[in-house]
Amino acid sequence: MSENKDMVRMNQNVAPEQFDWDSFESGLDADARKEKSDLEEIYNGSLNDLSDNDVLTGKVVRLTDKEAIVDINFKSEGVISLNEFRYKPDLSVGDEVEVMVDRREDKSGQLQLSHKKARTLKAWDRVNELHETGEVVNGYVKSRTKGGMIVDIHGIEAFLPGSQIDVKPIKDYDQYVGKTMEFKVVKINPEFKNVVVSHKALIEADIEDQKKEIIAQLEKGQVLEGTVKNITSYGVFVDLGGVDGLIHITDLSWSRVNHPSEILEDGQTVKVVILDFDDEKTRIQLGMKQLEAHPWDALSADMKVGDRVKGKVVVLADYGAFVEIAPGVEGLIHVSEMSWSTHLRSAGDFVKVGDEVEAEVLTLDREDRKISLGIKQLSKDPWEAIEEKYPVGSQHKGMVRNFTNFGVFVELEEGIDGLIYISDLSWTKKIKHPSEFCNVGDKLDVVVLELDTAARRLSLGHKQLQENPWDKFETKYAEGTVHDGKATDVFDKGAQVQFEDVEVEAFCPSRLLEKQDGTKIKKGEDAQFKVIEFNKEFKRVVVSHTGTFKDEERRNVKESSSSNKPAASSGDEKTTLGDIDALAELKKKMEGGE
Secondary structure, eight states: HHHHHHHHHHHHHOOGOOOHHHHHHSOOOOHHHHHHHHHHHHHHHHHHOOOTTEEEEEEEEOOOSSEEEEESSSSSSSEEEGGGGTOOOOOOOHHHEEEEEEEEEOSSSSSEEHHHHHHHHHHHHHHHHHHHTTOEEEEEEEEEEEEEEEEETTTTTEEEEEEGSSSOOOOOGGGGTOEEEEEEEEEEEETTTEEEEHHHHHHHHHHHHHHHHHHHOOOOOOOOEEEEEOOOOSSSEEEESSSSSHHHHHGGGSOSOOOOGGGGOTTTTEEEEEEEETTTTOEEESGGGSSSOOGGSSSSSOOHHHHOEEEEEEEEETTEEEEEETTEEEEEEEEGOOOOOOOOOOGGGOOTTTTTEEEEEEEETTTTTEEEEGGGGSSSGGGGHHHHHHHHTTTTEEEEEEEEEEEEEEETTTTEEEEEEEEOOOSSOOOGGGTTOTTOOOOOEEEEEEEEEETTEEEEESSGGGGHHHHHHHHHHTTEEEEEEEEEETTEEEEEEOOOTTTTEEEEEEEBBBBTOBBBOOOTTTTEEEEOOOOOOTTTEEEEHHHHHHHHHHHHHHHHHSSOOOOOOTTTSSSHHHHHHHHHHHHHHHHHHH
């Protein structure tokens, strides 16, 4: 207390203008204050040198579990999170790194630095340069994202599409996370700061170089080893080490191949021979079967026409079946050689794929490598004893196989067919098509009419099994006889007349339809008709109604005449050419259903 009083008295004894207020307020004398001022100037100057956009180079002086301590020649050392060095897992003390000031002092008074910002600032110039030059750059795969991966390229997060990871489709993306890989910058969007990189482009470039080297050495006939890359229905693509070639399905094996997967599988290593390629050698045709001897060369020299062979049906078509009688050696059995039957049928009616069959060698051409076979030759030809079994006049039962417009084919047994002409089906029915008389598959009684062994032709009849009713009609409907009939149809040139025998249809010319009262017979009218012509061969009957009463009139005239000369014929009952034409037209109408 006494000291303070002495101090006050001392100050009171000093003039105000001589009082050192700075020393009083700071508690420091002039020398101490000057030293402090110098330090503050140095400190402020140092802070002014630290711009937020400046990139500095610092040295790692210490590493902790979470941070890297970096010296940037400042009053204090800076701190950087180790997360910013994930791309560089081998960071160690003494490494120089680029940094930027993030915060000059945190709550602990430490200088916060950012390595990521420093890298990003400089990275854009570098990335643009990489895009222009196409230079390869290392990048750190940070994580997965939708459609691809996030890659750190000099501090910039770039996008790696899934399709640009490898030339092969990738199923497990996670296997790449945390790896450092080589990339090529393929796209930059400066506006949105987007960068797209590709690893696939580097692989393709390497493959292209390999491909050019391989293609330059390719020669026809060269034997190479490759890997099955893709199997299709028409062939197999083989990777020859950067260049692909195609083995067509026909060049896989001398034996027939239904699908290439029967021979090869994906990833299989195979030996192939180069068969051909285009001028640029981009389309390479390969073969496998050419590395083996042709099966025909191994075919027994003793095989000859007439020999019996066994084999398996490998291909079936309507016209025949291909049978493999030895590996890679096929013979054709034409459908006509499968049965003695003359009916054209499908080969599938006799055999199916996979069947084991026995056949006879019909032709053998070793030069053209063709062989034809037959099955029917293993059984006796039914035509050899045809005259004994089917003599003319013999009766049999057969099955209707098919129709033609002119008749019916009837099978008597396998390989023996006969034809019934439409005119030999019925004595009385007017048949326009055989299907009106019978159906395919029907059993039909027939008689052999003609036999031509050389031509293998058999003519049959059905109506001949019954008596010809026209023999009886020839007497009953003799010319001059009169019968009751009905006009079933009347037209310009005459009328169709039906008698009691429904098989007999007659024609009455228009001029002979006149009745005694001068009118003409109408459709549906019953009347008497006189037969003026009967032709059994053509089943033609011509009648006259007028003649039934004109005859009576002529008789009366004859009886009343005293002259001995016969009465002149009126000629009404004579058939004219016009009548015959009308009759033919009538038959045509009847047969045409008009």
